[in-house]
Amino acid sequence: MKATEENSGIGSRPAPRERIVSSACELFRQHGIRGIGVDAIAEAADTNKMTLYRHFGSKDDLICEALRHTSEKAAAMWEELEATNPGDARAQLDSWVDARTNCLCSEPFGCDLANAAVELKEPDHPAHAVIENFKNEQRRRLSDLCRRAGVEEPDALADTLSMILEGARVSRLATGSEGPSTHFARACEAAISAFAGPRRR
Amino acid sequence: MKATEENSGIGSRPAPRERIVSSACELFRQHGIRGIGVDAIAEAADTNKMTLYRHFGSKDDLICEALRHTSEKAAAMWEELEATNPGDARAQLDSWVDARTNCLCSEPFGCDLANAAVELKEPDHPAHAVIENFKNEQRRRLSDLCRRAGVEEPDALADTLSMILEGARVSRLATGSEGPSTHFARACEAAISAFAGPRRR
DNA sequence: ATGCATAGTTACCGACCGGTCACACCCATG
DNA sequence: CATGGGTGTGACCGGTCGGTAACTATGCAT
Numbered sequence: 001m002k003a004t005e006e007n008s009g010i011g012s013r014p015a016p017r018e019r020i021v022s023s024a025c026e027l028f029r030q031h032g033i034r035g036i037g038v039d040a041i042a043e044a045a046d047t048n049k050m051t052l053y054r055h056f057g058s059k060d061d062l063i064c065e066a067l068r069h070t071s072e073k074a075a076a077m078w079e080e081l082e083a084t085n086p087g088d089a090r091a092q093l094d095s096w097v098d099a100r101t102n103c104l105c106s107e108p109f110g111c112d113l114a115n116a117a118v119e120l121k122e123p124d125h126p127a128h129a130v131i132e133n134f135k136n137e138q139r140r141r142l143s144d145l146c147r148r149a150g151v152e153e154p155d156a157l158a159d160t161l162s163m164i165l166e167g168a169r170v171s172r173l174a175t176g177s178e179g180p181s182t183h184f185a186r187a188c189e190a191a192i193s194a195f196a197g198p199r200r201r
Numbered sequence: 202m203k204a205t206e207e208n209s210g211i212g213s214r215p216a217p218r219e220r221i222v223s224s225a226c227e228l229f230r231q232h233g234i235r236g237i238g239v240d241a242i243a244e245a246a247d248t249n250k251m252t253l254y255r256h257f258g259s260k261d262d263l264i265c266e267a268l269r270h271t272s273e274k275a276a277a278m279w280e281e282l283e284a285t286n287p288g289d290a291r292a293q294l295d296s297w298v299d300a301r302t303n304c305l306c307s308e309p310f311g312c313d314l315a316n317a318a319v320e321l322k323e324p325d326h327p328a329h330a331v332i333e334n335f336k337n338e339q340r341r342r343l344s345d346l347c348r349r350a351g352v353e354e355p356d357a358l359a360d361t362l363s364m365i366l367e368g369a370r371v372s373r374l375a376t377g378s379e380g381p382s383t384h385f386a387r388a389c390e391a392a393i394s395a396f397a398g399p400r401r402r
Numbered sequence: 403a404t405g406c407a408t409a410g411t412t413a414c415c416g417a418c419c420g421g422t423c424a425c426a427c428c429c430a431t432g
Numbered sequence: 433c434a435t436g437g438g439t440g441t442g443a444c445c446g447g448t449c450g451g452t453a454a455c456t457a458t459g460c461a462t
Contacts, residue, residue: 160387
């Protein structure tokens with residue numbers, strides 16, 4: 001029987017495995033996947049390389065797990081969206097734009113999954129499956145939201161918004177906060193009104 | 202006096218320096234900047250590491266030069282655009298979309314400059330200046346084109362198109378050709394008509 | 403022919419990286 | 433108290449990387 005009992009009560013530090021995944025997410029984001037070594041990750045997690053390799057068979061395994069972890073946290077956003085405007089899909093679409101606009105400012109490193117896709121060129125790297133799953137899921141949910149909001153071509157609008165968001169994030173990496181991403185919200189609203197009529201309010 | 206005399210006539214192979222830059226561009230694109238070593242670049246250029254280091258003080262120098270080379274080739278696109286529809290800015294805007302749509306299919310590795318921005322996390326890396334120059338230049342030219350086409354908010358439309366393009370390229374890396382980029386042309390046209398009225402023709 | 407700049411060759415260095423091993427340790431459970 | 437699983441430690445391995453040194457070969461200009 002697993003004695004860890006989850007991460008028990010408040011105040012007790014998380015188990016090594018979780019600390020490693022958290023540190024990996026943060027360091028991958030800061031230095032890139034190829035830019036950080038397993039030793040540094042273990043040290044940041046306040047443990048050591050041997051323990052890391054007892055939980056993850058290889059660095060590639062850890063990469064996949066870290067990406068899964070990040071994607072699960074990102075997926076939680078959809079529940080918040082539904083919670084704030086329950087039943088009103090069009091309002092959810094508008095607040096999707098607002099939420100993404102805020103994230104754009106607060107998360108200057110872009111999308112970890114997309115960054116990993118750029119960095120990992122080996123086409124058979126196991127992380128690509130994780131990335132593709134996540135991106136397809138996001139795409140599906142956004143398309144669903146557009147459809148529920150009564151958009152005639154939900155796939156086209158969802159893909160347009162996806163591209164605008166992805167582009168805004170990468171352009172922040174290339175030219176900083178003063179680049180094209182300054183018009184992110186403006187671009188989203190233009191796209192939405194082109195496909196579904198002007199924003200209500 | 203430089204004896205190389207440019208790369209003289211046809212049939213004579215380019216000088217080592219140019220071969221190195223070309224190989225570097227190609228290999229950086231295929232394997233990522235961190236994913237390829239100077240030794241492999243020199244070998245691909247049919248020369249050796251020592252000659253490479255006589256022309257470039259460091260790998261970082263070579264990275265900058267390669268990015269400059271790529272950006273100059275990309276900048277040539279604007280002359281073609283002007284040449285095909287001289288004086289007709291709106292037609293140039295429409296054919297910008299067409300040209301980018303084609304590039305999207307023919308260049309599956311995305312924008313080398315943007316990829317470099319994702320990969321090189323050290324904020325003081327000299328390549329960032331090259332990247333920023335290029336992206337600012339592209340942004341300026343696209344904005345100029347929108348303004349000449351009579352768009353009321355040329356900056357907003359240019360940034361929207363920039364984000365859509367950037368997003369389309371990175372989403373191809375993440376989810377392949379079947380992802381959001383399938384709606385690239387559709388998204389551009391929606392943006393253009395939202396800012397400047399429907400496409401003529 | 404001489405001289406000089408450029409290019410090629412081989413070997414080498416120190417640093418780092420992913421991954422493994424043997425062993426000591428701690429602590430909860432029986 | 434004993435046991436055993438998870439954890440910490442340090443050394444180690446083979447490989448690769450960026451970068452350098454010393455020497456040789458080539459080719460062009462005077």
